Amino acid sequence: MREQSHKDEMSAALRGDFDRLRERGVAVALAPVEREPEPEPTPPGVAVEPPPAERRGWRARLLGR
Numbered sequence: 001m002r003e004q005s006h007k008d009e010m011s012a013a014l015r016g017d018f019d020r021l022r023e024r025g026v027a028v029a030l031a032p033v034e035r036e037p038e039p040e041p042t043p044p045g046v047a048v049e050p051p052p053a054e055r056r057g058w059r060a061r062l063l064g065r
Contacts, residue, residue, distance in 0.1 A: 042048055
């Protein structure tokens with residue numbers, strides 16, 4: 001039973017922490033929002049090559065995929 005008591009105490013402590021954050025107006029989220037990195041701009045005068053076309057195998061061409 002000691003483990004369950006510990007879980008209850010930790011749950012109450014975390015709940016209190018989140019309540020205090022909400023009172024201060026801090027947005028509460030359990031996980032940070034991950035953003036996609038922005039692509040670096042291409043310097044002027046540098047040619048940008050398109051990505052290579054996907055090559056299909058002979059079976060895909062034969063089956064019309």
